[in-house]
Amino acid sequence: xxxxxxxxxxxxxxxxxxxxxxxxxxxxxxxxxxxxxxxxxxxxxxxxxxxxxxxxxxxxxxxxxxxxxxxxxxxxxxxxxxxxxxxxxxxxxxxxxxxxxxxxxxxxxxxxxxxxxxxxxxxxxxxxxxxxxxxxxxxxxxxxxxxxxxxxxxxxxxxxxxxxxxxxxxxxxxxxxx
Amino acid sequence: xxxxxxxxxxxxxxxxxxxxxxxxxxxxxxxxxxxxxxxxxxxxxxxxxxxxxxxxxxxxxxxxxxxxxxxxxxxxxxxxxxxxxxxxxxxxxxxxxxxxxxxxxxxxxxxxx
Numbered sequence: 001x002x003x004x005x006x007x008x009x010x011x012x013x014x015x016x017x018x019x020x021x022x023x024x025x026x027x028x029x030x031x032x033x034x035x036x037x038x039x040x041x042x043x044x045x046x047x048x049x050x051x052x053x054x055x056x057x058x059x060x061x062x063x064x065x066x067x068x069x070x071x072x073x074x075x076x077x078x079x080x081x082x083x084x085x086x087x088x089x090x091x092x093x094x095x096x097x098x099x100x101x102x103x104x105x106x107x108x109x110x111x112x113x114x115x116x117x118x119x120x121x122x123x124x125x126x127x128x129x130x131x132x133x134x135x136x137x138x139x140x141x142x143x144x145x146x147x148x149x150x151x152x153x154x155x156x157x158x159x160x161x162x163x164x165x166x167x168x169x170x171x172x173x174x175x176x177x178x
Numbered sequence: 179x180x181x182x183x184x185x186x187x188x189x190x191x192x193x194x195x196x197x198x199x200x201x202x203x204x205x206x207x208x209x210x211x212x213x214x215x216x217x218x219x220x221x222x223x224x225x226x227x228x229x230x231x232x233x234x235x236x237x238x239x240x241x242x243x244x245x246x247x248x249x250x251x252x253x254x255x256x257x258x259x260x261x262x263x264x265x266x267x268x269x270x271x272x273x274x275x276x277x278x279x280x281x282x283x284x285x286x287x288x289x290x291x
Contacts, residue, residue, distance in 0.1 A: 012202045019201075019232075037263045044234045048202045134271065135235045141270035 002066035003029075010054035010063055015047045018065050022076060029069040031165045038142040039076065039163065045135035046078035046159045053082035053157070072166035080156045088148055088157060089133035180204065182229070183211050191287055192220040197229030200237030208237070212244035221253025224286045233264055238271060245277065254278075256286040 004025050008014040022043040026036050043065070050063040061081035068075040080086075136159070140146055145162040152158075181204035182197040192215055200208060215223060223244065227233075245255040256278045259265055268274045280286040 015202050016199075040232065041234060041267065044201060044232075048234065048236065051202075134238075138235055138267070138270055 003069045004067040006065040006067075007062040008065075010051045010059060010061065012048070012051060014063075015044055015051060018047045018063075019044045022065070022067060025067045025069065026074060029074055029165070031074050031163060035074070035163050035165065039074065042139045042142050042161050043076055043078070045138050046076070046161065049087055049135045049159070050078050050080035050082075053080040053086045057082035057086070058156075072164060073162050074165050075160060075162045077158055077160045079151055079158045081151070082156055084150050084154060084157055086157065087133060088136060181207050183208065185211070185215070188224070188283070188287055191222045191224055191290060193224045193226060193283055195226045195229065197231075199232040200230060200240070201232060201234045202236040205234075205236040205240045209240045209243060212240065212247065216244070216247045216251065216253075221248050221251040222290060223248055223253070223255045224283060224290075225255065225257050226283055227257055227259040227264055228261065230259075230261070230264055233267055235271075238267070238273060241277070242273070254290055256280055256290060258283050258286050 004021065006018060006021055008018060019040055023036065023040050026039045031039065047063060047065065054061050054063060058081040063081075064077075064079040066075075066077045068077075136146075136148075139159070139161060143161040144164050147160040147162075149158050149160070150156075180198050181200060182195075184195045186193050186195075194211065194215070196208065198204070212223070225241065225244075241255070241257070248255050257268075258280050259268075260281050265274075265279070268277065268279065278286070278289065280289060
């Protein structure tokens with residue numbers, strides 16, 4: 001059973017609520033400070049993604065967040081109710097693509113491909129020039145273990161993020177990238 | 179904690195001091211500020227991120243949007259940031275290659291001369 005469970009309407013303003021709750025629960029679980037920062041950002045990205053997905057396909061449906069604290073791990077799952085696999089960019093190996101691949105940032109390339117997006121339309125979202133998978137790519141760079149799966153009954157996508165918080169892992173510098 | 183924004187002029191540069199949380203909810207406010215500055219003819223911006231407590235991918239998108247706008251006028255957008263947790267986000271996304279990042283406003287202004 002999750003330590004804390006949360007369901008919220010698919011509105012951007014509630015992403016902050018989810019972040020505050022995840023921060024409070026991770027603090028109470030005693031996760032190291034560096035991991036707490038990662039949890040804060042990862043849960044924000046996962047929830048912001050779920051809000052976007054729901055607003056496209058199921059605006060009335062809530063976003064579901066579960067926080068699970070065990071002696072060795074801290075896991076957060078974020079589930080949307082949109083089309084399965086929406087805003088998920090899988091890499092060739094079946095895993096998630098990394099941010100640098102997504103942005104195609106080569107040291108010699110002055111401007112990444114999304115750079116040339118027209119920017120004269122001020123009403124357009126500035127983030128529209130960003131590939132939709134960027135939030136997940138950030139998560140991939142932050143979290144020890146990420147698992148993306150089909151939601152229950154084939155509806156939506158579940159993003160499960162796990163941090164190893166056990167004593168042994170805590171002693172070692174934690175992994176920030178793979 | 180909400181987003182706070184103050185601007186001041188330093189020679190031909192405009193310094194934007196950002197504090198608080200830049201997330202999906204507050205990022206539009208920063209976007210408005212950057213658009214207003216560029217529309218008003220400020221093409222050389224220094225964004226001081228030292229007071230930023232939280233930054234997500236929406237915030238990154240707004241900063242990239244600002245950079246595109248000033249570049250369209252042959253301007254510049256430099257960041258001031260020494261906070262490891264914020265720098266890490268720029269590194270993971272590869273944006274350290276896109277933004278000049280400085281350790282103080284003075285350094286950013288000097289680099290822009």
